[in-house]
Amino acid sequence: MKTLRDLLRDKRFAFGFTVAIILVILSLLSFVSPYDPTRWNVVPRDLSPQWPHILGTNSMGQDVFWLLCFAVRNSLILSLIAALMSRIIAVIVGMVAGYRGGTVDRVLMFFSDSFLVLPLLIIIILFASMARSRLTLTGLGLLLGIFGWAWDARVIRSQVLSLRERDFTYTAILSGSKTGSIIFKEYMPFLIPLIFATLIGNMSWAIGMEVTLAILGVFNLEIPTLGTMLKWATDYQALLLGFWWWILTPVIASILLFISLYLLSVSISEYLDPRMRIQRIGRA
């Protein structure tokens, strides 16, 4: 499509997009994995990269490559759940607070600020450690989602506040539009770049939290994610023993994932920025 072609012109997007596609392919490959990631000793242990184990094997007798596929898939799913959940809350809170103003605004912002001030890491560790082995991927996703919206709610609120004072809000009112319609038809196009940028930022945050929790040992280590891979590798002293493939794989994959998410976020939000869109209108 035209949009994709336009976006691809931006080198940052091109790189981020390519890496993202590779990571998605990896996740999809997990469905055809010949090995069950929760089982140990399905292959010979501690083999360095060689065919058929292209990324080697680890000390528990698992193929690193196929493990990576599961890890990427799970990390992506987790971050998507967390990010979507928090977007929904942030958007609703931000819009209502911004448009209504007054007491409603003050109350909502009070809640939002409380969430900001709370030491999130500690609280999440608390929840996670209480639920530890029963905490599924979805569960963690939702948990992160419930805590990750506060900052962005304020961002959205301030955008709505400024939009509310623009003349075209008055024009819409004079055209007989109702409040809900105004918020959706008039404001959404302006909010979408914000939502997108914060979505991807939130995904990064969620993955970061997951890795942290895993390394602290507070997450279910049976589920393969980038964090748990790292945890196992460090626990088993992979670096010390020279099993570089085992530890480098999740590290490099994580780095690539973060970079790609960042680049996508920056280039997409620039593309969606209303000012840029207005410039492109003429040549359509």
Add this chain to the structure above:
Amino acid sequence: MAGILKIDNLTKIYTLGSIFSRTKITAVDKVSFELNKSEILTLAGESGCGKTTTSKIILGFEEPTSGRMYYRDKEISSIPKSEKKQTLKEIQAVFQNPFSTFNPLRKVDSYFYETLYNFKIASNHENATEIIKEKLTAVGISFSEFSEKYPSEFSGGQLQRISIARALLTNPSVIIADEPVSMVDASLRMSIVNLFKDLKQEFGVSIIYITHDLATAYYVSDRIGIMLRGNLVELGPAEDVLKKPKHPYTQLLRESVPEADPKKKWKKRISLADTEYEEYSRTGCKFAGRCPYVMEKCKKEVPPYFFVDNTTVKCFLYENQGGEDDGLSV
């Protein structure tokens, strides 16, 4: 009653600041006037005089602190919510900046169709298009150059005409135009100002024209009201107010307009106020600080309205000349 719209002692006070330091700004201070059928009434004054706030209150975008408004003899606040939409239909607005009047990411025609459907003026696309074409012709824009375009694809002058067409869709009786040509280029201004004159003549629309440009005000209005820091200080026929200004502030304004004629340069010198804030919070006449004819009385008491020679003036200088006035008789 002859008036379509009647404003009675409208007041709007803004409180700024927090619990510790509150300041009150009286943006609109007991303003009263009547708007007649088929007339162009200009509210003129410098920025911060309250003209825009007054218009926002009339349109319902702000709540007045006190005072009443009557539309066709019915008090606006007593109109039940279900009929409010009807009133909205009859009072429309044109704003200063055509580019912020429309959402830059929406096609302009979408506003037109939406208005017609919302107010149930048209029930389907064909009917709506017919009405739209009619209004566009009235403002001198062709349907083909208008259709399926975004605001940024028009020039300022075109877009302002389109904004006027949008205001005409509901066949309003009153249009409030807030500085409608200040952002349009000098060479195109007149055609839009002429448009307002035509609207009055052909469609019988009453217009409240807000501006700080006295020369254009002289050209287009029937009556003019001069505002200073929330007060309406002079109100009367355009010819009288601008050619024979009574209030010292009107005189100052009139003299300060740079005329587009090299033979008419300014001769006198003036000194400027350093801050505007102090004028808002004055007791007594707001102009006392700068008035060349100021008397002791002016600093302590607020002057009432006097009716002299067809004009209402809020100034002690005219105390003995005319009868006292409630500001509404003109």
Add this chain to the structure above:
Amino acid sequence: MEVLVETRNLKSYYVLNVFGNIKTVKAVDDVNIRIMKDEIYGIAGESGCGKSTLLKTLFGDVEPPLRVIDGGVFYHDGGKEHNIYEDGGHLTRQFRWKFISYVPQGSMSVLNPVVKVKEVFKDFLDSHLKSESKKEAFDIAVQHLRELGLPDNVLNAYSHQLSGGMRQRVAIALSTVLSPKVIIADEPTTALDVVTQRGVIQLLKDIQEKYKNTIVIVTHDMGVHANIATRVAIMYAGKIVEESSTEKIFGEPQHPYTRYLINSLPSFENREKRTSAPGNPPSLSELPSGCSFHPRCPYRMKRCESEVPLLKDYGDDHSVACWLMEEK
């Protein structure tokens, strides 16, 4: 009369790359003007006609996407002529604020909001007069404000405590403290009220009378030009279409566009109907062929559609760029 600033065949365009499309905005398109000593030169025209860009180019404030494509801007200082675009900008810095100063549009927002006005003056003077001590710099500022009739307590205030008009006058004071020979003002009164505007224009006039320097003022408000300018140039779509003394421009406009402009201005003389020029001004990135005004001109001839008329002096210091003049 001595020439101070001159442009020769000046072309400065904005070159934009919008997602793969190159768009060239011809903001200043082959402009030749000469600005003399001891005059007030007004430039009038619609917004978007290129006047602000012309000022920026005159001051040397050219940054991508704005580029000087052709021609040059020459400062005549003490008998010598310098093309400010010749040596990559070093020359420009030397001249700035001492030979020529600039009051940009919306300059009331130019004052740093977090420091007091006297700090702004001090920073300014420090970077240009190296030897002054703090006290000396302050004294220079006070003296200057007094000369301009501004109260010196302004120096101890923050910019947000001052009214818009006062801020504008402080910005003008700042631009004149080093006694430049040329002051360029871009829409100095646009956001101001009528009464404040009068005060600001009065200040500019006083400065010119006192220092006998030159002021170049750009505004779309013809009333301001009528009141203060000695010569006026009318700009349309990036080109100067007419230039003459203020009296002649208002009294005997020759170019059809100027005629429309002057005739459409409302005045307090009468309320007779006035008309505007038909049509709309062209976009600077898609100019019509030949004379840019021809699509709207009631007198257009075949020639106007293909040939660009040059700005020629038709006697008595009245220059017009119109093929009609050739016929006379």
